[in-house]
Amino acid sequence: MNKLEKAPLTVGPQGGVSPATGVASVERRAFGLPGVPAVLLWLVLAVVTLWLLVAGQFVWGILAGILALFALAGFFIVQPNQAKVLTLFGRYVGTERRNGFYWTNPFTVRRNVSLRIRNFNSERLKVNDQMGNPIEIAAVIVWRVVDTARAVFDVEDYEEFVEIQSETALRHLAAQYPYDEYEGHGFSLRGNPDEVAEALGRELATRLRHAGVEVLEARLSHLAYSPEIAGAMLQRQQASAIIAARQQIVQGAVGMVEMALRELSEQGIVQLDEERKAQMVSNLLVVLTSERGTQPVVNAGSLY
Incomplete structure (x- = not known):
């Protein structure tokens, strides 16, 4: 009879098992004969039982019949993605994972365990x-x-x-x-x-x-x-999104203003003093960062 393999373990803080006290089971393959040869042997035993009864040897025939009925309880089927856990008189004797028809010790107790996801x-x-x-x-x-x-x-x-x-x-x-x-x-x-x-x-x-x-x-x-x-956190998320969007808009507007001043200076289109540059920067930032379309004011006179 196979003994249950165990290793000393203790329950850890994560709900697991760790070395010291307690035990952990180890899966092993169970003993099982292929079902078809076992059925043929069982049929031979059944024929012998009938022959003994017909021959008048009732004692041997009854014993053979009891043995045949007892052996019949050893047959079992393992479905795909299922396993049979076998115990014998309270001892774990193995697990049968192979799909198909098998025969094992009739005294074993078999429990189905699904291996499906x-x-x-x-x-x-x-x-x-x-x-x-x-x-x-x-x-x-x-x-x-x-x-x-x-x-x-x-x-x-x-x-x-x-x-x-x-x-x-x-x-x-x-x-x-x-x-x-x-x-x-x-x-x-x-x-x-x-x-x-x-x-x-x-x-x-x-x-x-x-x-x-x-x-x-x-x-x-x-x-x-x-x-x-939820309401307060939604307002916080909206505020954070608005701030992030305005920051990106301002960064883009500053870059565009810088590019405009540089192009005007390099190409010699117009010469602006510091006061006019500041006014131009202010106007461009208002136009570029405004949430609504701005209304321009056209100066028909001199630049100054």
Whole structure:
């Protein structure tokens, strides 16, 4: 009888397992005979049983019949992207991942574990970001079971474990980043979705690997300010956008004025003293930075 392979581990701060106390299961291949040859052998046993009964050897015939019925319980089928976890009298004896028809010890208890890729869409969580602002956040986690022994034996319910650890990781992630970075010097939840998704995936991989779960992808599916501050934050975003736009307009206008004065001077079109240059700069800036179209005043007299 195969023994369950274990390594000493302890529960760590990220919800995982680390060396010291506790155990971690290790998946191994289960014993299983191909189903078709086993069926042929079973048919031979059934024919022998009938022959013994017909020949009048009822004791041997009944024993052979009981053995045939007992052997019949050893047949099982493994569907695509599924696995059978086998235990014998409370001991883990292996996992059968190969698709098809097999026979094994009839005394084993077989549990189905799906190896298919799954999605977990978390609830909208109300948390505080790095700046203390209340926000609503949710994520989509794409995962699958890669170690059936850990998934079945190391956690009570691996699906519930994925849900709880995903929400915990999401709360922890939201507290590490601000919703928006107005200075533009760091990462933010809204401004750096790829970096945030990568950080979430790394934390989930750390939390879930001890349950035999692999995280394929993790991305935010919802991100917004909480309703009580959404209006104020929207005004702040609008103000920031207006300031940024006006800064760009002013920088462009100054460049155009500088270019105009330089061209006038280099081509000798007109000579302006410092006072007229200042007046021209003022007029051009008004024209270029005004939100509305300006009405020019035509001077029909002399320049001065």
